[in-house]
Amino acid sequence: MAERWTDHRxxxxxxxxxxxxxxxxxxxxxxxxxxxxxxxxxxxxxxVAALVLLVIAGLVVVAPARETVARWFGLRIEEIDEDExxxxxxxxxxxxxxxxxxxxxxxxxxPARLDGTPLGRPDAAGIPPEGGVLLAWERGETTLWVRPGDxxxxxxxxxxxxxxxxxxxxxxxxxxLFERAHVLATPSRRVAAGRVLWWLTEDQELxxxxxxxxxxxxxxxxxxGAP
Amino acid sequence: xxxxxxxxxxDPNAFDARVRQELASALRLATVVLGSPEGADDVxxxxxxxxxxxxxxxxxERPFRPWFLRIVANTARNDRRRRGxxxxxxxxxxxxxxxxxxxxxDVVITDLDRRHVLAGLNRLDVDDRLVIALRYFExxxxxxxxxxxxxxxxxxxxxLARARARLRRHLEELADG
Numbered sequence: 001m002a003e004r005w006t007d008h009r010x011x012x013x014x015x016x017x018x019x020x021x022x023x024x025x026x027x028x029x030x031x032x033x034x035x036x037x038x039x040x041x042x043x044x045x046x047x048v049a050a051l052v053l054l055v056i057a058g059l060v061v062v063a064p065a066r067e068t069v070a071r072w073f074g075l076r077i078e079e080i081d082e083d084e085x086x087x088x089x090x091x092x093x094x095x096x097x098x099x100x101x102x103x104x105x106x107x108x109x110x111p112a113r114l115d116g117t118p119l120g121r122p123d124a125a126g127i128p129p130e131g132g133v134l135l136a137w138e139r140g141e142t143t144l145w146v147r148p149g150d151x152x153x154x155x156x157x158x159x160x161x162x163x164x165x166x167x168x169x170x171x172x173x174x175x176x177l178f179e180r181a182h183v184l185a186t187p188s189r190r191v192a193a194g195r196v197l198w199w200l201t202e203d204q205e206l207x208x209x210x211x212x213x214x215x216x217x218x219x220x221x222x223x224x225g226a227p
Numbered sequence: 228x229x230x231x232x233x234x235x236x237x238d239p240n241a242f243d244a245r246v247r248q249e250l251a252s253a254l255r256l257a258t259v260v261l262g263s264p265e266g267a268d269d270v271x272x273x274x275x276x277x278x279x280x281x282x283x284x285x286x287x288e289r290p291f292r293p294w295f296l297r298i299v300a301n302t303a304r305n306d307r308r309r310r311g312x313x314x315x316x317x318x319x320x321x322x323x324x325x326x327x328x329x330x331x332x333d334v335v336i337t338d339l340d341r342r343h344v345l346a347g348l349n350r351l352d353v354d355d356r357l358v359i360a361l362r363y364f365e366x367x368x369x370x371x372x373x374x375x376x377x378x379x380x381x382x383x384x385x386x387l388a389r390a391r392a393r394l395r396r397h398l399e400e401l402a403d404g
Contacts, residue, residue: 005398010391011363013340017348018364020341022317023258024268026250032243032275096282098239106239131280 033106098125103133107146107204109224117220118212132205140212144224147205168197168218172206172225175199177214197221242282246275249292252365253299259360260303260353262314267303274302293367293374300357300375307353314349314356318342347397355390362387 103125104111114121119142122135132147168175178196197208197217206224210217246253253274257267278285278298285294318341348356361372369380376383 014363023254033239
């Protein structure tokens with residue numbers, strides 16, 4: 001029997017078996033651009049879980065930093081300023097570029113709705129380390145982060161002492177506005193963040209961060225989050 | 228535009244096209260790790276999404292194929308752990324109608340040979356099956372296998388040798404029994 005299964009013979013038969021193994025075909029696999037915009041029940045539940053965590057995190061007393069992102073790890077600073085670092089930290093070198101049109105299509109946003117907002121067409125797009133798609137506008141140093149919600153990342157906001165998000169009606173299914181700068185904590189990073197409108201739709205979680213005034217941001221959110 | 232200095236161009240359609248070049252390997256690898264073709268396509272679909280989510284961490288200086296196959300293998304492992312099923316690899320049905328074949332190296336391969344080897348593979352644990360599949364089914368180099376298995380090429384070599392030895396023992400037992 002040892003002669004029957006020589007090294008050479010075993011190699012040849014193994015390779016043959018690999019070629020003729022019963023495996024599924026690729027025909028049933030969905031194209032990725034369609035999949036990443038796909039709604040699912042699990043995404044919905046995780047998005048709801050993220051909302052719960054966010055509200056809980058709003059009660060956590062955390063003194064945020066005002067200097068470099070590195071100092072945010074200490075969580076023992078006195079006050080927060082909306083300085084340059086607050087904005088630039090949200091779109092850093094860890095963001096991978098994406099074609100703007102492809103990004104809009106990937107998150108199933110209606111380009112006509114975007115054009116109808118004060119923002120218009122995004123100036124850039126990318127993928128942050130946590131996944132999802134990030135759209136960016138020079139106007140108001142604005143970013144819109146769209147996440148499917150089932151990528152395993154839970155995003156937590158840590159607010160300055162006494163600060164809480166404000167529920168906003170008319171934007172998506174559930175929306176919260178954070179007026180002041182705060183810490184955005186994810187499994188990938190912990191960064192400073194500015195004014196944010198955060199909302200849920202049927203299958204997505206959207207986070208609009210901008211220097212634009214709150215009323216304008218809510219109007220944008222209402223336009224994008226409408227059925 | 229200040230963002231453009233810090234970001235690389237990528238598009239989901241291009242990524243999808245690149246991944247599709249690896250789907251045959253991905254489906255085979257998922258099947259080997261799961262131990263059967265059932266659910267292998269679901270595993271690969273999930274792996275595609277995970278790869279897309281992780282693309283920001285992909286090192287473009289390194290080959291794509293082992294990186295993607297590693298995600299496939301890990302996704303399949305997780306799925307297998309959850310389901311806890313026994314290995315039941317099998318040949319495509321049409322092969323059963325061509326019981327004897329001569330390979331390019333003039334080694335006559337019978338259907339019985341294939342069935343014995345497959346039975347031997349089904350007796351191996353998932354780690355052994357995976358290392359054998361990477362080498363003999365996907366024809367990866369030791370360096371590429373190391374990328375998939377996240378170990379040094381020297382470790383790959385010893386793991387492959389041990390897996391082959393165990394497979395050979397199973398083949399001998401099958402022949403004796």
